Every structure is written in C-alpha cells, then in structure tokens.
Amino acid sequence: MAERFDNLEEHLEKFIENIRQLGIIVSDFQPSSQAGLNQKLNFMISGLQDIEKCRQQLHEINVPLEVFEYIDQGRNPQLYTKECLERALARNEQVKGKIDTMTKFKSLLISELGKVFPEEMAKYKAIHGEDAPSL
C-alpha cells in the first residue's frame, strides 16, 4: 500500500523539481539554454508518463472532495483529517451518551414495571431471560 504511494510521491517530486528547473531556465532565457530547455520539456513528458503509469496502481483509492476544497483554499489538508476525527469522536460520544441513557431507562423501566406488573414482568423475564442491561 505504502509502496504505491511512495512511488507516486517520488515521481511527483521529480516532476515538480523538473518544472522548477524549467521555470528557472525560462525566467532568464539565454540562446545557449535552448538545448537544456528541450531536454527539460521531454523530461516533463516522460514524468507525466510515469505519473500516468502510477494511476493504474491507485484505482481503488478514494479521496474526499472536501480535501480538494481545503487545498484550493490554500489550507493544510491535515486540518480536514483533524476535523473529521474530532467530529467522529464527538458523534461517537453523543451516541454513547444516548445508548447509556436508554440503557439506564430500560433497567429503570423494567424495575418499575416489575413493581406494578409483577406477573407480567415475570413472564417477560421468562421469555427474554434476566437480560436486564448492566449499568
């Protein structure tokens, strides 16, 4: 898994570096640097070919569209991961709170119903067993 990403990362880094050098050549162009420019252009094409090859290895990788929004806004995409984890934990705690409350309610209801309807609750317990949830 990680090797595939490493491979893509390596190719992307090479590609970016090549583009950077291309930019430097172009920013103050001299007639003598035409051969270097041509070489860099073909490096760029071969770099794109390499990146294209990596695509086959990463077919089943899904990237949330929200990450792209973060990148487009010039924000660190790790903030998205952070917010996702925080949201997941908050929701997890909320649901746990609801489950705990319902569990307490169930046990209280069973005990109170046992007081008011002892026979019916005895039958109920006979069907379900002593499955009063532990608190």
Next chain:
Amino acid sequence: MTEMFSTLFGQNEAQGPPGSSSLGFGPGKPPPPMPQNQVSMAGQMPPQLGDEGPALRKPGVMNEPFYLLRELPVGNELTGNTNLITHYNLEHAYNKFCGKKVKEKLSNFLPELPGMIDCPGTQDGSSLRSLIDKPPVCGNSFSPLTGALLTGFRLHTGPLPEQYRLMHIQPPKKKSKHKHKHHRPQDPLPQETPSDSDPKKKKKKRDDDPDRKKKKKDKKKKKNRHSPDHPGLAGSQPNSNSLR
C-alpha cells in the same frame, strides 16, 4: 411557561396510574393493564392488526401477553457504544492531528513545493475543483516532442516580466529560516547583504562598532600610559593627555 407546563403535565399525572406517574410517562400513553382474559385474547390477535409487519408475526415471538415483543438486538453489533477510534486503531492518528496544533497553511504541509501555494486556487484558475469540473481536453497518451515540435518552444532571450516569475517565490517563513541556517557559520559576511531577516539588530551592531573601536583605543592609550614604557607615567600630570 411553568404554568403551561403544570397545566399540561400536572393534571394528567394526577389522572394517570400510579406506576406510570412515578416513571414520568406522558399523559395517557400506556393503556391500562388488561385483565388476564383480555391478555390471552391479545395473544391470539390476528397478525394484520400489528403495525410493524412480518417481524412481529414470527411464531417464536408470539409470546403471551407480549404480542408485540421483538427479539433483542445482538450484542456483538458495532455501535457508538464502543470507542470507534480505538476500535479502528486510529489513536495514533488522533493524537497526531488533534493532540497538537496543525499549521493552517498549505505551504506547511508541502514545504518543498516551489511557488506561492497558499493563495486560493480560484484566483489564478489553478484550483483542483476546476480540474474536476472541467477536465482538460487531451489525448490518452503522452508522446515525446520531436525536433519539429520543439521548434515551437524557441524562446526570446532575456528575463521574464515580473508577474510571471512565480517559481522563485518561496513562502516567507521558510526563506528566513533557510537564510539563518546558511549564514550563521559566516557571521561577518552577511553584514553586507541587504536582504537579511533582522536588519535592525545587525545595523545597530554595525553602528556601535566605531564607538567600540574608539573605546578600545582609549583603553589602550590608558594602558600604555600606565605601562612603565609610557613616558607620561613617570610625570606628575597623568591627566594631561586626556585633557587634550
């Protein structure tokens, strides 16, 4: 509001059965307990009277007097009752991202990427969203440029206009850090470079230098005066030189 609350719930609580009131049930929601003969009839009720459909009509579930009784959910089911972050082994990721402050800018995530990457991509049309919305029209393969095609890339000599020189611009924070690192071993040299990160401090030092030199010279003179070789020491007027 409290009056309304008491009118809504107070009267009904008084009317309700004692068991339900102790549980805080709503008004008249639970039907009064049926007598035994009715209960047994309820167990033989035709299935079409049930609201919940086939799940309630299982023969194993048809237990007197609980004709609406369902089977309890299986306890092994993964719910929000368990800590899902630990369940999926994400504690490391949680501590990494939520334990400390994550830097806001994209350049902090990709520090080696050249150019100004912290600007919104919509400004210069370089957003990833636009790449998805309007994918570029191109062929399926990349073929290298031959000699004839490369003639299209013959450029004019000379520098680019400034607005196109984006590749050299680095995020400012990183630039200052690098300069510090590079110039520290050669402290005397960067005094001449104008683009240092802390010009005020260094300028102050430079301004102080001549004063220091003067002081040092004065000290040397004084020492020389006190030294046995100095002619003024033998004389009775030690401060005569300083007065001049």
